[in-house]
Amino acid sequence: MKKQYDYLIIGSGLFGSVFAHEATKAGKKCLVIDKREHTGGNVYCENVEGINVHKYGAHIFHTNDKGLWDYVNQFVEFNHYINSPLSLSKGKLYNLPFNMNTFYQLWGTITPQEAKAKIEEQVAIYGVENPKNLEEQALNLVGKDIYDNFIKEYTEKQWGRKATELPAFIIKRLPVRFTFDNNYFNDTYQGIPIGGYNKLIEGLLNGIEVVTNTDYFSDRVKFNALADKIVYSGKIDEYFDYKLGVLEYRSLRFENEILDTDNFQGNAVVNYNDASYDFTRIIEHKHFEFGQQSKTVITKEYPQEWNPSNEAFYPINDAKNQALYEGYRELSLKEKNVIFGGRLSEYKYYDMHQVIAMALTRSKKELSND
Known part of the structure; x- marks a missing residue:
């Protein structure tokens, strides 16, 4: 019997949103669900005092691939921000x-x-x-x-x-330059979406059915029955009920402040190296979009141990965890109607352009085999 959807896409971050867009463009019917109250995963922005606040840490898009640059710019125009922390x-x-x-x-x-x-x-x-x-x-x-x-x-x-x-x-290597160049990235194309990353996600998910505040694991049987195939971008060990063990991550806590000044630190990102500071950096969000607002919003980033009650940000790719991930990857290869992709399902820290490229490659392969 024909199911209600061709694809159930779990997670509305970049991987899920790009895959949903490409599948919908190819005439497939998709349902995107996300356990958070918003779409966009970690690139989600929250508007505070007219400033697009990067809710889960600074995200600066950069790539050498003109095709990828053109791809994201079809949904929202990117500015010329250069990352110079x-x-x-x-x-x-x-x-x-x-x-x-x-x-x-x-x-x-x-x-x-x-x-x-x-x-x-x-x-x-x-x-x-x-x-x-x-x-x-x-x-x-x-x-x-x-x-x-x-x-x-x-x-x-x-x-x-x-x-x-x-x-x-x-x-393995550290970037050392013997030029007076403060541009953090070497990539040809770099910038921030004008109006924030929500504009990019809204463009990708335009016309696609999306349900937030919905946890796939609350009723897997019900959700699995909805679609012919699943696209999964969550934690790979959670998908397999942690049967081989729990993968480890580092997490972050964000402390936001609205300040009654138009300019706090004069730069979007300032690292605080010394151990006397509990946080690793302060982000001043308005500088990502050259904002002229009368107030400013800053975020202090506090690294912390990951546990199931907070967000998983950085995989700990030591020998123990990598061996555990390989076990889960072997299990994933046996799942016939599930496509795994993204940072959490591949237990690897990807930049945004890498996630988008991966989603485009996977969707092209999947849809060409249809």
């Missing part, structure tokens, strides 16, 4: 990523040759042949000054573990 360390502000401005602020070096020599000198003193943890790996790559000022305390706050207890692969 600052870093507050031991009372001084520095430019990121590590570049000639950073090195001048740190050492007073003026030429690339001077900066390279300084790094090489410190690597020679503090580096080790086979780094066994994150601290040793960082010292191997950039030396002690950069590690102490920008990496050690920030990383330990973010992961809730000593740098000597974290695996070396977390920082």
Whole structure:
């Protein structure tokens, strides 16, 4: 018997929304459900004092793929925002990523040759042949000054573990530039949707049936009966009832403040490296869209351990968790009518452009086989 929908799409973040759009465009009937009270997953924006507040942390779209850039711009025009974060360390502000401005602020070096020599000198003193943890790996790559000022305390706050207890692969490489360029990303295309990411999600889900405040796991049998196939973008271990064990994540707590000033920090993102601050960074949202509002909204980000009552943000891709994920991935391959995709179902931290590209690839493959 023909079911009510071709696809039940669980999760209205970027993966689910792009897949739903492409399937609907191909003539398929989709139902999108989301357990949150809003669509858009972690790119959702909340309008506060006329400012689009990135509710789940800063999201800056960037890509080298013109096709992807054109794809998102068909739904909403993107502005020309360039991500140029600052870093507050031991009372001084520095430019990121590590570049000639950073090195001048740190050492007073003026030429690339001077900066390279300084790094090489410190690597020679503090580096080790086979780094066994994150601290040793960082010292191997950039030396002690950069590690102490920008990496050690920030990383330990973010992961809730000593740098000597974290695996070396977390920082296989560090972006070091010997130019005076504060653009964090190297990508050709970069920006923020004018009017916020909700405009992008609304465009993707236009004309598609969406139900929020609805948890798939509250009645799987009922939901499974609605559609021929399922597109699942939630936690992969939850889908399989945690039968192999629970995957670990790091989470974040966000503390928002409305301030009666038009400009709090002069930049969208400022990192707070020192352990004396419990939070890792402050976001001032209006600067993402060059806002001129009379007030401002700031968000402090506090890293914390994940538990089932808060949001899963960063997978902990150590050997133990990766082995557990591989077990779940093997189970997922045996699910004939379920398509898994996205950050949580693949236990990997993806950037937005990567999630969109993945959804386009999966939907194209799926719909071409129909």
